Amino acid sequence: MRFIITGGTGTIGRALASDLLSEGHEVIVLSRNPVKGKAFLPPETRIVGWDAKTAEGWVEWVEGAAAIVNLAGARLAGPNPFKLRWTAKRKNLIRDSRLHVGQAVSQAVEAASKKPKVVVQASGINYYATGDEIATEETLPGDGFLSEVCTTFWESSTAAVEKLGIRRVIIRTGPVLHPESGPLPPMVLQSKLFFGGPLGSGRQWFSWIHPADVVAGIRFLMDHPEANGAFNLCAPHPLTNAEFSKVLGQVLHRPSTFRVPSFALRWLFGEMSTTLLDGVRAVPARLQSLGYPFRFPEAETALKDLLASS
Numbered sequence: 001m002r003f004i005i006t007g008g009t010g011t012i013g014r015a016l017a018s019d020l021l022s023e024g025h026e027v028i029v030l031s032r033n034p035v036k037g038k039a040f041l042p043p044e045t046r047i048v049g050w051d052a053k054t055a056e057g058w059v060e061w062v063e064g065a066a067a068i069v070n071l072a073g074a075r076l077a078g079p080n081p082f083k084l085r086w087t088a089k090r091k092n093l094i095r096d097s098r099l100h101v102g103q104a105v106s107q108a109v110e111a112a113s114k115k116p117k118v119v120v121q122a123s124g125i126n127y128y129a130t131g132d133e134i135a136t137e138e139t140l141p142g143d144g145f146l147s148e149v150c151t152t153f154w155e156s157s158t159a160a161v162e163k164l165g166i167r168r169v170i171i172r173t174g175p176v177l178h179p180e181s182g183p184l185p186p187m188v189l190q191s192k193l194f195f196g197g198p199l200g201s202g203r204q205w206f207s208w209i210h211p212a213d214v215v216a217g218i219r220f221l222m223d224h225p226e227a228n229g230a231f232n233l234c235a236p237h238p239l240t241n242a243e244f245s246k247v248l249g250q251v252l253h254r255p256s257t258f259r260v261p262s263f264a265l266r267w268l269f270g271e272m273s274t275t276l277l278d279g280v281r282a283v284p285a286r287l288q289s290l291g292y293p294f295r296f297p298e299a300e301t302a303l304k305d306l307l308a309s310s
């Protein structure tokens with residue numbers, strides 16, 4: 001079967017592409033820079049260039065495809081570690097990149113005569129802003145910047161495919177624990193340098209997920225025709241930031257008592273510090289009700305698996 005992954009050169013897309021290829025499927029990755037993208041993907045991947053705005057040049061691949069997985073979008077944190085703040089320009093990029101790729105996917109689905117069976121639309125658990133309350137898929141969205149990105153720009157960008165009769169699955173994904181990208185590497189470094197510990201109060205919730213469950217969860221949702229609508233893609237046992245840093249310290253045999261004060265994070269990162277200081281206590285209620293078997297439901301086993309060679 002043929003699978004199309006937009007933004008497939010990224011953390012989640014690479015893992016998903018490898019998994020699909022290992023089972024003999026055809027994988028088409030849409031990338032703004034196919035030459036650079038080649039280095040990140042197995043050689044059997046077909047990398048097709050696109051402008052991330054229109055369906056031009058890639059609709060032919062959509063004909064008869066099993067699924068389109070729409071993962072493309074600008075990172076929440078910019079590439080320069082000294083310029084992580086959300087400037088107005090960065091916010092526009094975060095919003096517009098997601099809106100435009102989603103609209104391009106909708107256009108391509110509309111143009112294809114043999115349409116894909118399912119569109120998987122990326123989103124984030126930052127859709128919610130519930131503090132200590134558990135967030136299931138029934139929970140209403142928050143009203144901060146990231147909630148607005150998720151609702152108004154990201155999730156709605158491919159809503160049009162539903163009107164064409166295509167099944168759509170939205171994956172509200174939690175922070176992915178990847179050893180080389182995302183939130184884990186700085187936490188591991190901090191811990192290894194004996195500065196591990198909570199951020200701010202440490203009471204904010206951290207709804208993490210192991211990369212293996214991201215891939216298997218997406219595959220499960222694609223394979224189950226009854227799966228429709230939004231799914232929280234995070235482990236069933238979220239921890240507070242303090243609990244998570246304690247488990248990380250135990251796995252790395254380091255203390256976890258150094259607290260980074262909230263004001264320092266606010267001063268350094270401005271509004272982006274909300275991603276560190278305002279947690280979301282999301283649970284994968286709908287995935288579990290469909291019977292998805294989590295490979296890594298507990299943070300300790302997940303971290304031991306990911307950091308085995310650390």
Ligand SMILES: NC(=O)c1ccc[n+]([C@@H]2O[C@H](COP(=O)([O-])OP(=O)(O)OC[C@H]3O[C@@H](n4cnc5c(N)ncnc54)[C@H](OP(=O)(O)O)[C@@H]3O)[C@@H](O)[C@H]2O)c1
Nearest residue numbers: 007009010011012031032052071072073074097173175176
């Ligand atoms: N990783 C996580 O912890 C996490 C958690 C929740 C949600 N998500 C979301 O899930 C999606 C996939 O996550 P990921 O970690 O794999 O992301 P990623 O590593 O940042 O990869 C996303 C891909 O999107 C493309 N891209 C970057 N900037 C773009 C822009 N301005 N316009 C269009 N395309 C752009 C890039 O591909 P090319 O350069 O090849 O075009 C990039 O490889 C993202 O949208 C992310 O926000 C991720």
